Amino acid sequence: MRRIAFVGAGPKALFALLELHERYPASSAGDLRVEVFDPYPPGAGRVWQAGQPPELRLNVSARIVDASAASLPGSESFADWLARTEPRYSTEQYPPRAVVGRYLSAQFGLLAESAGFSLVHVPARVTDVVRTGDQWEVSSDAGSGYYDQVVLATGHGLPDEGSGTPRGPACNKIPLIARYASLGEEKLPEGSDVLIRGAALTAYDAVLLLTEGRDGRWKELEGAGGPWLEYVPSGREPARITMASRSTLPMDPKPGQVPAWIGTCLEEYRGEVRQWGRDLAARPSGPGAGYAGLWRILLACAGECARMCGAPTTPLGFWRTALTGRGTHGPDTGSSAEHIRRSIEVNRGNAVPGTEWLWARVWSGLYPEMVQAVSRVYWKPAACREFGRVSKSLERLAFGPPERTALKLLALFDNGLLQQGPFPAMLPADTILVDAVTPPSGVLAAPAPAGRPMSSLMAGLLSAGEVMVREAERGLLTDPDGSCIDEGGNRNESLWALGRPTEGPTLGHDTLNRALHDEPRLWAQRIAAFCMPNTLEREHESPDARQSTAHRTP
Structure with a gap:
């Protein structure tokens, strides 16, 4: 046998x-x-x-x-x-x-x-x-x-396996991967000050369990293009929840539906990504490959999408967003709440897209072709680091939460219960740390x-x-x-x-x-x-x- x-x-x-x-x-x-x-x-x-x-x-x-x-x-x-x-x-x-x-x-x-x-x-x-x-x-x-x-x-x-270098004594000794007993009221009592290490999807899980999971409710408010939410506390929540991350930016929510013109634009570039991958595979072994050809294709696609919707962007602006995960929308996008609010308005067609939204559609839309094109290629180490930096920025924009989750986070920001910022140099006194970073x-x-x-x-x-x-x-x-x-x-x-x-x-x-x-x-x-x-x-x-x-x- x-x-x-x-x-x-x-x-x-x-x-x-x-x-x-x-x-x-x-x-x-x-x-x-x-x-x-x-x-x-x-x-x-x-x-x-x-x-x-x-x-x-x-x-x-x-x-x-x-x-x-x-x-x-x-x-x-x-x-x-x-x-x-x-x-x-x-x-x-x-x-x-x-x-x-x-x-x-x-x-x-x-x-x-x-x-x-x-x-x-x-x-x-x-x-x-x-x-x-x-x-x-x-x-x-x-x-x-x-x-x-x-x-x-x-x-x-x-x-x-742990979640990387610890940043203080967290209440959870193991990563929050479908194990949430450490978020109960015994360790995180009502009225406590909670600091969450991380500001991605696992951190969002923790935030929802500390609010909705403690019988908090969502009240729907009418708005253009869809509802908005208001949070109604149960009284069992922490007094304050802070998500701490290096970027200090929330993930961009997914649109409920991608406009048809985006699909039309992406279709023109799918073949180009596939051909780039075939050309790469046909080359003999050497000192390692780079991503310059892929970046040219993706930037051209993003630029074409921008022209189709009348967004005032430039190739340099797109590349800066790819490297940093940040776009330029104007004076009202400094806070996490305003960042989410504007992202939802763009998703609903109530605001002109910026480089972040357009990159998200290109990255997620051409992702299957990229998976096939880049797999197992021997890359120059510098190219690996460059791709890692770009993918980290763009995955935050492309693979964020559904709109309903983003609306809940926004309601918590507006309520004053939730905030986001950098990780402090020292853990404040009487603050309870939650490690919401999963193993890479x-x-x-x-x-x-x-x-x-x-x-x-x-x-x-x-x-x-x-x-x-x-x-x-x-x-x-x-x-x-x-x-x-x-x-x-x-x-x-x-x-x-x-x-x-x-x-x-x-x-x-x-x-x-x-x-x-x-x-x-x-x-x-x-x-x-x-x-x-x-x-x-x-x-x-x-x-x-x-x-x-x-x-x-x-």
Whole structure:
């Protein structure tokens, strides 16, 4: 019997196993055993646990969520499952995350019942993965065992990973990833002064749990283009909540609907990004590539969008926004509240877009093409740092909260309960710190070679030379089918990595969009060929699945 171990049992593991189910015949049952290790529920994993508070909502459109399989009895898309089991949420674009978790867990359960291979969840934390001859010894809280193949699908990190350098004694000792007991009234009593380290989506979760989660209410007010909100306190909130971050800027909210003219403009540039990627892949190995060609395409697209809507912008203004995340809207955008207010007005068509809004539409609109174009290219270290700076700025603009969440934050700013600013040099007396910074994607806390591994498991694999992280990157280098590249630049044919551990050499894994990446499908084809060597699976593989990344590395 062949044995495969998955380290992590979240959505990325589920998607890969669904692909394997589609390619593995039921007649071969008993020939393959897959064990998925995760202390959290399989399918949902750590992030999508079904026990989360209902105030925490999906941050992307529910339309992209689909963990169905054509040959899996009873399998349903998320939309169909909602209509049948949770009809009250069936028309909502951003339903509670707990509901998404219940769906993902249900799909895993169906797969475990009907797959052509044995699928078992081991509710334990993996502590080590070590090569032993032709196999891997996987050690966990439940003991140890030997496996032919290991898949690293650790998502937002292993339980022993922190959120980076601590900035004072926080009330939560572990990152706020679907674990919110530390935000209860015992540790954060009403009337307290709360400082939140971070001002992104996890910080927004904390703010909502400290307000709406304590029975605060939202009163709708009529306004142009849609409602505005007023916050009605319950009296159980902290006296003051401060979000502290380096940029001191909130994330820009997503528009409820993107204007049709944006889509028309983007369509003209999709092919250019794809062609740039093909040209890059065709070049011989060298000292490393740069992003100048991509920036020219994106700046041209942003400029064309600006011309179409009459926005007074310049290429220099766009590039400054790309580097800093800041635009120039006029005198009324200094505060976080006014920044959110103007973003909502632009989204509703009541104000002329600026460089921030236009960049957000270009970055999110062309993101799928960028994912394919930039993955696994060997970049000059300076180019890696430049891309990291630009992507950090533009992701704050492009992948922010839904409008409803932004309206809630705005109401809290207007109420005086919430504020945002820089992190203080010293923690004020009687202030309670909440750490709302999640572990970064990849496996290192900072780019290589200086960055240290965030978990002992990854430290061991790196030390043994089983995996590689290139200079100026944080994530594991893999081939297109997810096979890890070892320190010598060779395919590690029985060790695989999917999702966030590979962020850096690949792009955009923090998503529930199953169609955005090919690795799960190509991995399943490889495993089917490994388990059934007489099959014709390889004849149907994408050429990229058989192509090593060696030609794209120095």
